[in-house]
Amino acid sequence: MSTVLQQIINGVSIGSVYALIAVGYSLVYSILKFSNFAHGGVLMLGSYFGFFALTLFGMPFWAALPLAIIGAGLLGVLNERLAYRPIRIRNSPLLYLMISSLGASIFLENFTIVTIGPNFRTYPEVFAISPFMIGDLSIGRLDIIIFVIAAISVALLTWIIYGTRMGNAIRATSYNMRVASLMGINPDMVVAFVFFLAGASAGLGGVLFGIKYTVWPQMGILTLKAFIAAVVGGLGSLPGAVLGAMVLGVTETFAAAFVSSAFRDLFSYALMIIIIIVRPGGLLGTITGEKA
Amino acid sequence: MSQYYIGILVLICINLIAVLGLSLMTGFTGLFNFGQAGFLAVGAYTATILTTKYAVPFPLALLAGMLVSVLTSFLIGYPTLRLKGDYFAIATLGFSEVVRLLVENLEKLTGGSRGIPRIPLYTTLPVALVATVLALWLVANYVRSRHGRNCVAVREDELAAESIGINSFRYKQISFAINAALAGLSGGLLAHYIGFIQPSMFGIIKSTELIVMVIFGGMHSLTGAVFAAVVLTSMPELLRAAQAWRLVAYGVLVVVIMVVRPEGLMGSWEFTPANLKALFNKQGG
Numbered sequence: 001m002s003t004v005l006q007q008i009i010n011g012v013s014i015g016s017v018y019a020l021i022a023v024g025y026s027l028v029y030s031i032l033k034f035s036n037f038a039h040g041g042v043l044m045l046g047s048y049f050g051f052f053a054l055t056l057f058g059m060p061f062w063a064a065l066p067l068a069i070i071g072a073g074l075l076g077v078l079n080e081r082l083a084y085r086p087i088r089i090r091n092s093p094l095l096y097l098m099i100s101s102l103g104a105s106i107f108l109e110n111f112t113i114v115t116i117g118p119n120f121r122t123y124p125e126v127f128a129i130s131p132f133m134i135g136d137l138s139i140g141r142l143d144i145i146i147f148v149i150a151a152i153s154v155a156l157l158t159w160i161i162y163g164t165r166m167g168n169a170i171r172a173t174s175y176n177m178r179v180a181s182l183m184g185i186n187p188d189m190v191v192a193f194v195f196f197l198a199g200a201s202a203g204l205g206g207v208l209f210g211i212k213y214t215v216w217p218q219m220g221i222l223t224l225k226a227f228i229a230a231v232v233g234g235l236g237s238l239p240g241a242v243l244g245a246m247v248l249g250v251t252e253t254f255a256a257a258f259v260s261s262a263f264r265d266l267f268s269y270a271l272m273i274i275i276i277i278v279r280p281g282g283l284l285g286t287i288t289g290e291k292a
Numbered sequence: 293m294s295q296y297y298i299g300i301l302v303l304i305c306i307n308l309i310a311v312l313g314l315s316l317m318t319g320f321t322g323l324f325n326f327g328q329a330g331f332l333a334v335g336a337y338t339a340t341i342l343t344t345k346y347a348v349p350f351p352l353a354l355l356a357g358m359l360v361s362v363l364t365s366f367l368i369g370y371p372t373l374r375l376k377g378d379y380f381a382i383a384t385l386g387f388s389e390v391v392r393l394l395v396e397n398l399e400k401l402t403g404g405s406r407g408i409p410r411i412p413l414y415t416t417l418p419v420a421l422v423a424t425v426l427a428l429w430l431v432a433n434y435v436r437s438r439h440g441r442n443c444v445a446v447r448e449d450e451l452a453a454e455s456i457g458i459n460s461f462r463y464k465q466i467s468f469a470i471n472a473a474l475a476g477l478s479g480g481l482l483a484h485y486i487g488f489i490q491p492s493m494f495g496i497i498k499s500t501e502l503i504v505m506v507i508f509g510g511m512h513s514l515t516g517a518v519f520a521a522v523v524l525t526s527m528p529e530l531l532r533a534a535q536a537w538r539l540v541a542y543g544v545l546v547v548v549i550m551v552v553r554p555e556g557l558m559g560s561w562e563f564t565p566a567n568l569k570a571l572f573n574k575q576g577g
Contacts, residue, residue, distance in 0.1 A: 029378075034378065035378040035381055035382060037326075082547070082551075083547045083550075083551065086551045087550055087551060087554070092554055093322075095322055095324060096550050096554050097550075098324055098378070098381060099324070099503075099507060099546060099550055100546065100547050100550035100551065102326065102500075102503070102546060103542075103543050103544070103545070103546025103547035103549075103550065104543065104547055105543070106500055106504075106539060106542055106543035106546065107540060107543025107544055107547065108543070109539075109543075110539035110540045110542075110543060111540050111543070113536075113539075114536050114537060114540055221389075221496075224382075224385060224386060224389065227382045227385070227386075228382070228386070231379060231382060235378070235379075262393070262396075262397045263393070263397065265389060265390070265393055266390060266393060266394075269386045269387075269389075269390050272382075272383075272386065273371055273383075276371045276372060276375065276379060276383075277371045280374075280375050280379075
């Protein structure tokens with residue numbers, strides 16, 4: 001019984017990191033309706049920003065974390081400005097945006113390999129690793145801290161989107177960009193802000209993941225998990241992304257603990273395929289018909 | 293001709309076969325496939341296991357590789373191709389990861405991450421050339437047929453295509469199947485040319501290279517695909533020093549093409565006698 005409980009706690013902890021990444025991906029998807037493959041590159045560089053701030057410049061964690069978040073956010077904005085905006089303004093097919101994001105992702109990953117190097121790097125120990133003990137249940141201190149930071153950030157994001165004027169503008173733009181712009185909303189500014197939010201949350205996710213595991217140039221593949229989480233929860237739905245990420249995190253830790261860690265990812269994909277077949281809109285999403 | 297140049301030529305043929313399928317699928321039908329290397333791996337491993345462990349004749353083994361690859365394409369296409377949105381692109385990306393995972397962990401069958409050594413070198417230049425010409429003939433005729441035009445209609449406006457009676461799901465599935473068959477063939481040839489396969493040969497880098505060739509040449513032109521496969525396969529061979537920066541350049545290239553000239557180098561221009569004549573007449577007059 002206690003192993004099951006422990007795996008649930010592990011799953012929720014890693015799920016909360018997935019949620020951070022998935023929320024950013026979903027946010028961009030809900031506005032521009034395309035899968036931003038460069039999300040992983042931004043995440044990876046955010047993780048590197050945090051790593052170098054801690055090691056090279058010897059910053060304390062409370063200073064390094066905001067630096068990584070803001071750095072990744074600005075990188076997201078820059079990415080949109082250079083790689084997506086010219087295509088978006090021309091009204092080209094959505095496929096072009098997706099391909100461009102693929103290019104950006106290839107560039108970010110390989111540029112990192114060439115300049116920083118292909119090896120894995122380990123974060124210095126920012127939190128004590130010793131676990132809490134509750135009865136015979138041991139809970140990793142790191143897992144709790146990661147969960148708390150991720151939960152606060154997701155709550156903050158939710159508040160920005162559902163509780164502020166800017167969030168109102170974001171939601172209006174995601175319903176219909178053209179009508180929103182007729183109502184006096186500047187769509188370019190909304191899109192830039194969304195990319196900042198997405199980049200920032202990806203950067204935070206990258207740092208948290210880096211602390212728990214390691215940092216390496218291909219860690220952007222992690223966004224594949226965010227894609228799966230978003231599909232499971234419902235593409236473009238924010239609460240869906242969070243729920244999907246939690247389901248995915250728990251599924252993964254259970255697969256790793258009770259079946260085989262080598263086949264862990266197989267269970268993630270199986271989960272996605274089952275959801276696509278049984279409930280194509282995702283757990284919380286709705287299937288929207290194509291408009292002519 | 294020296295062995296070195298023959299080698300480059302064979303590699304061009306092998307890449308071209310996979311690029312032709314991808315061009316039909318991504319360029320003409322508008323389905324973004326980011327997991328082409330996964331299908332190469334399916335074809336390569338199926339063919340190799342058959343020739344090395346069961347001494348099946350090479351052509352039969354290649355066919356089996358193509359068949360298994362096509363079956364996999366149905367498995368992925370069936371749940372995802374009906375849906376709107378990016379489900380399909382995400383599924384292809386996940387698929388190549390799943391293949392890598394399976395190949396690495398089914399050690400008895402695939403040799404795990406160490407791969408399969410000492411594969412007989414059946415892929416000679418004539419074999420590669422014949423396969424390429426057949427593939428080119430097939431795809432060129434398919435694209436120019438009624439079915440090919442239906443694919444383009446599905447790409448341009450799925451709803452409009454459906455309303456004039458085109459079964460868009462079926463055409464997507466067919467494009468995907470043809471692509472999978474060609475990728476399987478390309479993988480089988482590759483394994484029997486290099487003489488050695490391991491999972492890392494079929495990673496995201498390989499998928500990237502192939503999709504970059506399609507985008508670079510022009511998504512709506514087979515001529516562009518051929519041209520890009522020739523140039524981008526031989527260039528890294530000839531410029532080995534710049535190897536590390538090659539993928540960095542590819543990334544920039546893709547973004548710049550999408551921003552500046554999304555139709556690629558050739559646009560939708562094809563190399564046919566009629567088009568050539570028109571080109572010369574325009575320049576003469």
